[in-house]
Amino acid sequence: QNALAERINGILKQEFLTIRCNSMKELDQLIAESIEIYNCYRPHLSLGMMTPNQMFEKARTELIA
Template sequence: LKQEFLTTRCKTMRELDHLIAESIVVYNCYRPHLSLEMLTPDQMYEKAKTELIA
């Protein structure tokens, strides 16, 4: 997280909180992961949930 997203210095804690929250959304919802078959963590979670039901 620090190496990929938190590359700028924040002036306030509020700014830092916003940047962290935004980074988490990008990491979980938009960034595909090689170890997850090029799916996002959210996509993998939904796939696993669907496979458990079927």
């Protein structure tokens, strides 16, 4: 699980947190926006070019059916 956390932290730092924030409030907002982009809009090759949210919904639907 540590490798997964490190991977996500690396992605946040390299792709999203590219500007210096002036306050913790600004940083919190930037992180929240980055997480939403990562989960809702950024397709992942390992998920068949689906977003994590799309994959979650697909898996949930398959479990219900």
